[in-house]
Amino acid sequence: MDISGLKYVIFDWDNTLAESRSTLVLVINQVLKEYHLPDWEQVKSLRDPKLSFRDNFPRIFGEDKAKEAYERYAAIYPNVVASHIKTFPYVQEVLDYFNKKNIPILIMSNKDRRLLELELPMLFDKKLFSRIVCGHEALRDKPYPEQVYYTLQGLLAKEEITPRNVWVVGDSPMDSAAAQAANAQAIRIGHSIWGDEEQDRKNIIYFDDFASFYKSLKNN
Numbered sequence: 663m664d665i666s667g668l669k670y671v672i673f674d675w676d677n678t679l680a681e682s683r684s685t686l687v688l689v690i691n692q693v694l695k696e697y698h699l700p701d702w703e704q705v706k707s708l709r710d711p712k713l714s715f716r717d718n719f720p721r722i723f724g725e726d727k728a729k730e731a732y733e734r735y736a737a738i739y740p741n742v743v744a745s746h747i748k749t750f751p752y753v754q755e756v757l758d759y760f761n762k763k764n765i766p767i768l769i770m771s772n773k774d775r776r777l778l779e780l781e782l783p784m785l786f787d788k789k790l791f792s793r794i795v796c797g798h799e800a801l802r803d804k805p806y807p808e809q810v811y812y813t814l815q816g817l818l819a820k821e822e823i824t825p826r827n828v829w830v831v832g833d834s835p836m837d838s839a840a841a842q843a844a845n846a847q848a849i850r851i852g853h854s855i856w857g858d859e860e861q862d863r864k865n866i867i868y869f870d871d872f873a874s875f876y877k878s879l880k881n882n
Contacts, residue, residue, distance in 0.1 A: 663867075663878045667826040668765055670792075672813055674804075674832030675771035675778055678851060679753055680785055684746045686715070689738045693731055697723060711835070714772035714803055739777055749785045752872035757790050759879050766792040770813045770830070770840075772803045793817075805839035810846060820844070825865070831875075838866050851875060 676682045690702050699705060699722070709718040719728040719735075760767050767790055771778055775796035782788055793813060797803050800812035810830065811820055818828065823845045830841035831849045841848035848866045869875040 663882065664826075665763065665765065665879070665882050667824075668829060669827040670766050670768060670814065670817060671760055671829045671831065672768045672770045672810070672846070674830075674834070674837045675769055675773055675781075677833040678831060678837075679749060679757075679769070680781055681748045681750060682743070682746075682781065685739065685743045688746065689735055689742055692738055693735050694722075696734065697727065697731060699723070712805055714797055714836075716772070716774060716797060717803075736774060736776060740780055743777075743781055744784060747781055747784055750872050752876045754786075756872055756876050756879065757786070759876065761790060763882075766817075768792055768813055769794040770804070770809055771795070772797040772809075772836070775799070805836040805843070807840055807843035810840050810844035842866075849875070 673679050676686075687702050694701060694705065705722050708721045709715075710721060713721075716732055719732045722728075723731040757767060769778075769791050771794075773796055775794075778794070778796055782794075795809065795813045800809040802808040810823070810828075814823065814828065825845065825847035828841075828844075828846040829849055830837055830844075830846045831851060832838065832841075833850065833852050838848035838850055842865065850866055850868045852869075852871055869878070
């Protein structure tokens, strides 16, 4: 993990910096019940792995009810999240490491900004992050490179991005695909909450958890 040329490190939010799956499952199950649909474990097979959680609502609730169902989800979420959200061991140590090295830390998530900004101060000092980009703000969200370009807008031009100077750290194939499409270094921590895994693992750096990622960084 050579950081000598590293200019920016971009982190995913859900299941990377924040353990928010517990909240997600609890809330979506409540919404599914209100719409008289099966629980999440049964309906999640309907999702398109190339779409964000929010953008999969039409596939689960139908085009005519998707917007209404999502707004119901977004309304319930704030009432539940504080009791369930947490971070992972050694996440704070990793963030502090980059901060001490004066390497800007950015967040790039497909999540609704309303929900991410609600969660963020529950876990971290917002001053740690130089920029936060959320879903539907770029032309296209992950797994497409446009979200990476948008996150780095005004910092690095597209043609300046290399695996040496930009790292994208996440838990899912969507994160890795966006990184590789933008010519950044994809770093995977743990496993996707959806169980998706990429077919081509070439040039992706894998760590079991943040403890092993931190151990590798400390050698610099």
